[in-house]
Amino acid sequence: HPRISARVRRIKPSPSSAAADRATALKRQGRNIVSLVVGEPDFDTPANIRAAALKAMDKGATRYTMLPGSVDLREAIAAKLKRENNLVYSPSDIIVTNGCKSGIYSALEATIEAGDEVIIPAPYWVSYPDMVIACEGIPKIVACPESQGFKISPEQLKAAITNKTRWLIINSPSNPTGASYSAAEYRKLADILARHPHVLVMTDDIYEHIRFDGRTTPHLLNAAPELADRVLAVNGVSKTYAMTGWRIGWIAGPSDLIGALNTLLSQAAGNACSISQAAAVEALNGDQSFVTESVAIYRTRRDRMLTRINQIEGLTCLPPDGAFYLYVNCAGLIGRKTPAGAHLETDGDVAMYLLESVGVAVVQGSAYGLSPYFRISIAASLDVLDDGINRIARAVSELR
Numbered sequence: 334h335p336r337i338s339a340r341v342r343r344i345k346p347s348p349s350s351a352a353a354d355r356a357t358a359l360k361r362q363g364r365n366i367v368s369l370v371v372g373e374p375d376f377d378t379p380a381n382i383r384a385a386a387l388k389a390m391d392k393g394a395t396r397y398t399m400l401p402g403s404v405d406l407r408e409a410i411a412a413k414l415k416r417e418n419n420l421v422y423s424p425s426d427i428i429v430t431n432g433c434k435s436g437i438y439s440a441l442e443a444t445i446e447a448g449d450e451v452i453i454p455a456p457y458w459v460s461y462p463d464m465v466i467a468c469e470g471i472p473k474i475v476a477c478p479e480s481q482g483f484k485i486s487p488e489q490l491k492a493a494i495t496n497k498t499r500w501l502i503i504n505s506p507s508n509p510t511g512a513s514y515s516a517a518e519y520r521k522l523a524d525i526l527a528r529h530p531h532v533l534v535m536t537d538d539i540y541e542h543i544r545f546d547g548r549t550t551p552h553l554l555n556a557a558p559e560l561a562d563r564v565l566a567v568n569g570v571s572k573t574y575a576m577t578g579w580r581i582g583w584i585a586g587p588s589d590l591i592g593a594l595n596t597l598l599s600q601a602a603g604n605a606c607s608i609s610q611a612a613a614v615e616a617l618n619g620d621q622s623f624v625t626e627s628v629a630i631y632r633t634r635r636d637r638m639l640t641r642i643n644q645i646e647g648l649t650c651l652p653p654d655g656a657f658y659l660y661v662n663c664a665g666l667i668g669r670k671t672p673a674g675a676h677l678e679t680d681g682d683v684a685m686y687l688l689e690s691v692g693v694a695v696v697q698g699s700a701y702g703l704s705p706y707f708r709i710s711i712a713a714s715l716d717v718l719d720d721g722i723n724r725i726a727r728a729v730s731e732l733r
């Protein structure tokens with residue numbers, strides 16, 4: 334049989350990496366490309382956090398830590414969950430993982446039997462469905478149109494649940510739409526979940542601090558504390574503290590699930606990087622001004638880009654509550670003709686047209702499970718964003 338397992342042959346590489354690779358390849362050919370693809374802060378990790386890493390290295394934090402993470406870090410996470418989210422977890426209810434991405438994958442691996450279903454509201458973060466497939470589960474994609482704010486309704490949740498449902502995955506604020514659930518919306522979803530005790534819920538809270546209305550992001554468990562025994566709360570330092578390369582995420586949850594993750598990761602991975610863990614302690618316990626300052630910058634960019642996009646005929650965009658993306662509706666471009674005479678039939682065609690005609694790289698909505706859209710990342714300077722949107726406006730004006 335083939336050397337590569339069927340499990341892995343079924344999954345596809347991340348479409349956002351593919352888009353980034355295409356942009357890089359064109360750049361290497363000498364083309365002037367504006368890439369609005371990447372999903373990582375364009376800021377450096379704050380100095381106090383970098384200093385904490387250096388100090389930790391010098392003090393010998395270069396060895397294995399406890400498997401679920403150092404006590405210092407798990408205490409800092411427990412304190413953060415209490416202080417910022419009003420959620421009570423002890424350090425033993427928490428496991429630190431090598432980024433939140435691998436934490437999510439491990440949690441699925443630890444719980445999914447072949448054929449189990451995972452409810453994923455679309456638009457979704459590109460990795461969820463393929464992770465489920467890699468675990469031999471079945472992604473149950475629920476299309477959540479713009480008319481409902483890109484969020485799953487209680488009726489849709491009810492209709493999607495079967496006796497094979499293992500997980501519901503919630504990502505708020507969302508990549509790619511920036512949509513976030515209110516406490517009242519969570520309460521209604523929880524009322525449906527109450528009738529289906531076999532359904533577990535994974536909350537991907539990685540963008541909780543990046544939001545534009547000055548409010549704190551509610552957590553499902555604030556609205557429905559009775560679900561604590563079946564919720565895994567996933568988070569990390571990547572986006573909030575511009576620490577994507579440090580690879581620190583964590584999961585808080587009920588002891589049987591956290592215990593299973595401990596067992597799995599003790600054999601499959603080991604602890605997350607000791608130096609990064611020390612840096613993450615400083616991120617959580619230290620000065621938080623970077624968070625406020627960077628969010629203010631994202632907000633300026635988001636407001637400016639939103640205005641410009643909505644002025645372009647054929648494009649519209651809902652204001653995102655948070656995260657650092659704009660999910661642009663390009664239905665008005667579908668069916669139109671390029672100067673070269675091709676018809677734009679899909680959002681993939683639109684993304685390719687923008688790249689080829691004006692050198693702007695974006696990711697097509699089909700990658701996120703809801704078309705016709707494309708995603709723009711605002712994790713880039715205003716100069717880059719202005720250049721990008723001017724080019725997009727020009728490309729659209731040349732359509733017939």
Ligand code: PLP
Nearest residue numbers: 372432433434458508569571582
């Ligand atoms: N979850 C979502 C929704 C994301 O957009 C990302 C990063 O793109 C991650 C998780 C991964 O975070 P980490 O860097 O902690 O693995």
